[in-house]
Amino acid sequence: MDTDDKMFTRRTLLAGFGVAALGALAFQRSMLDREPVPQRAPGTGRLPNPTVFTHEGKAVKFYDDLIRDKVVAISMTYAQCTATCPATMGNLIRVQDMLGERIGRDVFMYSITLFPEVDTPRVLKQYAEKFGVKPGWTFLTGAPSDIESLRFALGFYDLDPAVDAIRTQHANMIRIGNAAYDRWTMSPGLVRPELIVSTINHVDRSVVHTAHIPATA
Amino acid sequence: MSTQDIVDTSGTAPVCPGRRTFLKGSVATVAAPMILAPRKSEAQAVVLPPSPPVVPWAIELPPEANLLQPVAALDPPPLAWANVAAGECGRDDHPRFGQLYVNPVFYELRARENPDWVFNPAYPPQPVWGWLGSDGQVTAPGPTIFARYGRPVIARIYNELPQDHIGFGSPExxxxxxxxxxxxxxxxxxxxxxxxxxxxxxxxxxxxxxxxFWPNVYAGIEQFGGIGDPREALGTCFYHDHNLDFTAPNVLKGQIGFYLIYDWLDSGNERDNSRSALRLPSPPYDYPILLQDMRFDVNGMQSYDQLSPEGILGDMVAVNGKIQPVLRVARRKYRLRVVNGGPSRFYFLHIVNAASVQQPFIRIATDGNLLPRPLHNHRKIEIAPAERADIVIDFSVYPIGTELYLIDRQIQLDTRGPDGVSLAGRQLLKIIVDREPPEADVSRVPLLLRGLPTISAAELASAPVRSFAFDRTNGQWSINNQLFDVENPSVVVQKGSYEIWELVNPSGGWHHPIHIHLEEGRLLSMVNIETGVQIPIPPENQGRRDVYVLPPNTSMRIFVRFRDWQGKYVMHCHNLVHEDHAMMLRFDITA
Incomplete structure (x- = not known):
């Protein structure tokens, strides 16, 4: 736990940025101006609205710009992961393909980094390009304390602090919801992608048949 | 256990197998330190504002179960196949309809919002998703259905919930x-x-x-003919929503009600002249009690945290939809059917008098199934989510005016399971003995109730054993490291077969009340998998079960049959929050 917590200190943060190229200047300022005091407040049922940064380097308000009134599928990831994280990413790529034209129109996908200290917008952009991510799926980073608050608010945590400290384990669930109706659920990230689409369809009121029906039929 | 015991950077110290598996999967690729899971007692407490205080004993429960009356006919008449043209959803055909759809009883169950439900006078009237009763009221829990073996029921279930609903709950x-x-x-x-x-x-x-199509047949119709094996009778059933991923919020909002089944033995008539009838206390003295843990926000509105992966443990307990209500009883014997409706609280119940002295009662059923013999002088009921306990308590020993309390002594800090037992406990229900019965109490509790179906030594020896580990894989619930797939079975079982299922909970942190649809099973053995020590099974849990409570680090073996019906069923954790997070497995029965 100690080692992991150090990642939140300013020194580690700066060191991290020494080796990773920074994205937008605004991103840098936002991160360095703030003391990392994550708001760990599970159970409030409310999503915070911090400024976060897209993989295109754009500053946006998390709830106002990305969530409000939308059907969303939110995952957490990190650019350097090699084990289960690419499996979830691979699944989400297939989800993106299955959603087709609905992506960016009816359904919005977000992947928030678990390691904002190193995952700058530029790193995330490279990561997204590597996976062939299309418009409508946005990768997000921000001040570590803001990301930590989001992680807790979205339910990517474990009650047990020791298990919770293993940040990589939070890359395996997908928070799915319809913000207009305040209806939220969660899907494991490693199920068949058809089932992830089906869970999205369950909360998307415009969809009648919940099961994913391939468009090729 | 100290912090030293639980943190280990080498990754080689002893650890419960579930966590070890979990760590292996998740830590291998990162620089994070290898940290072993602490035991439950070290878990981080989630601090939530408590529900506002309630006014105790300000609401009275109805003196008898709120019965749903059958209707004379359904329009359009029921069909074996889905009547899509008339507005029925596209289900599979009813099997054996020609054989068993004889002399049916019809019910209409309408799931509907009641905008003005009062849980307690301290809280504002608020919407629930209940069921329309014969009296025109929408209640949560819904009205009670009295069914009989051999009389098939068609329950036409209408979904009249508000489809534009905002907030927790999903209106399917x-x-x-x-x-x-x-x-x-x-x-x-x-x-x-x-x-x-x-x-x-x-x-x-x-x-x-x-x-x-609820044919009200005993299990074993192919094996025994007729309507099956009467030793497989169920008594205390309950209907509840099972909407994929949304069961906990929907049941909390009121999608639940009682369904009691009687037969020639447990006939529901204490004046039954038949020599075979048990003559247990019968309606209106046969009274179901549903417990649900709930939480309310600062404004007294029911709340549920949809964004928490562990749900919320309710700090208020609704008894038949009311918090700290009063039940007035006559001076005579009652059969009380206690149902834990979840979503996550475990109960350790007593009935006590004003001086907190625990009162005796007779335990007659577990999971709704009559035991072979009544268990006299019981003083506590331990039930996990979905477990049931039927008791007979004799109020004739108390003077008029006596006040008794149903209390819960379980200490539970989060949704993961019980954390101990307190001395005092808290009062859930006040029972006032307030009148003489209008007629003499002729009910009884005979020496023998319902015999158990036999399991032969040959069957035990030949039963294939299937093992299921309920675990976490990379932060996701899993069963044998597999994730739930609602469209494909993980297990296929042949109809008419029997098996031994070994249910294993290798996790150090969670209790899992495992529920298996279709048939009751029998608990054969239970063992602590860390020490290898056998755990004794109390007599009340030796009968037929449909919920198998797995404490941390335990394994149990159950014997279960798969008879009469084909198709898709599920086994799942009945901690509804775990169920909604895919701690479920589909099994199919094939010809």
């Missing part, structure tokens, strides 16, 4: 009759959820309603 339903021996398409399979706007992944089209 798939009503499961827990744990009746019902055909698959009428079982309330999670993927069979429907609304006028939506069809679950296992349905063809949405609809306004669905016919549930």
């Amino acid at each position: 339903i798939s009503t499961h009759l827990h744990n009746a021996h019902n055909p698959s398409e009428s079982d309330g399979f999670p993927g069979d959820f429907f609304s006028p706007l939506k069809a679950g992944p296992n349905l063809t089209v949405p609809g306004q309603w669905r016919d549930h």
Whole structure:
């Protein structure tokens, strides 16, 4: 736990940025101006609205710009992961393909980094390009304390602090919801992608048949 | 246990197997330190504002169960196949309809919002998703159905919930009759959820309603003929929503009600002249009690945290939809059927007098199934989510005016399971002995109740053993490292077969009340997997079960049969929050 917590200190943060190229200047300022005091407040049922940064380097308000009134599928990831994280990413790529034209129109996908200290917008952009991510799926980073608050608010945590400290384990669930109706659920990230689409369809009121029906039929 | 014991950077110290597996998967690729899981006692407490205080004993429960009256006919008449043209959702056909749809009883169950439900006078009237009763009231829990073995029921279930609802709960339903021996398409399979706007992944089209064919047969109709083996009778069943991923919020909002089944033995008539009838206390002295843990926000509105992966543990307990209500009883014997409706609280119940002295009662049933013999002088009931306990208590020993309390002494800090037992406990229900019965109490509790079906030594020896580990894999619930797939079975079992299922909970942190649809099973053995020590099974848990409570680091073996019906069923954790997070497995029965 100690080692992991150090990642939140300013020194580690700066060191991290020494080796990773920074994205937008605004991103840098936002991160360095703030003391990392994550708001760990599970159970409030409310999503915070911090400024976060897209993989295109754009500053946006998390709830106002990305969530409000939308059907969303939110995952957490990190650019350097090699084990289960690419499996979830691979699944989400297939989800993106299955959603087709609905992506960016009816359904919005977000992947928030678990390691904002190193995952700058530029790193995330490279990561997204590597996976062939299309418009409508946005990768997000921000001040570590803001990301930590989001992680807790979205339910990517474990009650047990020791298990919770293993940040990589939070890359395996997908928070799915319809913000207009305040209806939220969660899907494991490693199920068949058809089932992830089906869970999205369950909360998307415009969809009648919940099961994913391939468009090729 | 100290912090030293639980933190280990080498990754080689002893650890419960579940966590070890979990760590292996998740830590291998990162620079994070290897940290072993602490035990439950070290878990981080989630601090939530408590529910506002309530006014105790300000609401009275009705003196008898709120009965749903059958209707003379259904329009249009029930069909074996889905009547999609008339608005039924696209379900599979009812099997054995020609054989068993004889002399049916019809019910209409309408899931509907009541905008003005009062849980307690301290809280404002507020919406619940209840069921329309014969008196025109929408209640949560819904009205009680009295069914009889051999009289098939068609329950036409209408989904009239507000489809534009905002907030927790999702307005599709798939009503499961827990744990009746019902055909698959009428079982309330999670993927069979429907609304006028939506069809679950296992349905063809949405609809306004669905016919549930509940034939009220005992398990074993193929083996024994007729309506099956009467030793497989169920008594205290309850219907509840099973909507995939949304069961906890929907049940909390009121999608639950009682379904009691009688037969020639447990006939529901204490004046029955038949020599075979048990003559247990019968309606109106046969009274179901549903417990649900709930939480309310600072304004007294029911709340549920949809964004928490562990749900919320309710700090208020609703008794038949009311918090700290009063039940007035006559001076005579009652049969009380206590149902833990979840979502996550475990109970350690007593009935005490004003001086907190525990009162004796007779335990007659577990999970709704009559035991072979009554268990006298019981003083506590331990029930996990979905477990049931029927007791007979004799109020004639108390003077008029006596006040008794149903209390819960379980200490529970989060949704993961119980944390101990307190001395005092808290009062859930006040029982006032307030009148003489209008007629003499002729009910009784005979020496023998219902015999158990036999399991032969040859069957035990030849039963294939299947093992299921309920675990976490990379932060996701899993069963044998597999994730739930509502569209494909993980296990296929041949109809008419029997098996031994070994249920294993290798986790150090969670209790899992495992529920298996379709048939009751028998607990053969239970063992602590860390020490290898056998755990004794108390007599009340030696009968037929449909919920198998797995404490941390335990394994149990159960014997279960799979008879009469084909198709898709589920086994899942009945901690509804775990169920909604996919701690579920689909098993199919094939010909």
